[in-house]
Amino acid sequence: MSSTIIESVREVAEPVGRAEGVNVVDIELAGTAGSLVLKIYIDKDGGVTVEDCARVSSQLGLVLEAEETIKNAYTLEVSSMGLTRKLKKPLDFQQSIGSLAMIKTRGAVIPGGKTLVTIDDANNDNVTVTIKDSGDKLTLSYSDIARANLEIEF
Incomplete structure (x- = not known):
């Protein structure tokens, strides 16, 4: 039911x-029932400003209530996605080429299942990464990725 909503x-x-003037990236x-939180x-x-969030909240709130x-x-x-935003769609990966990310895979695609990578390339079918520790290049199908998010490099 929540997916329909x-x-x-x-x-x-x-x-x-x-x-x-903003893109809606994710909705949760x-x-x-008594304490629902709709996160946009x-x-x-x-980048997103506080004013952007306030304007979208105000306008969207009016429309959601009316409908x-x-x-x-x-x-x-x-809110904004933040510095360690989740990467879910191919476009998220494409916009993050050159960035550091933590990727958790399904199955034994990456030993240990979770690793720090640099995103080298991305298209609609897969993403190519360089594993930070080993320098190995790997091309992953999006279906192989259980979870991914950007990481901050210090």
């Missing part, structure tokens, strides 16, 4: 985001 919210949120719905993550070239997209009471949170 998320898709309904996405249909409303993406046009609102475009109108405010957490909690229970946005991004734009040059009664979510029947139960909920809290709306709009």
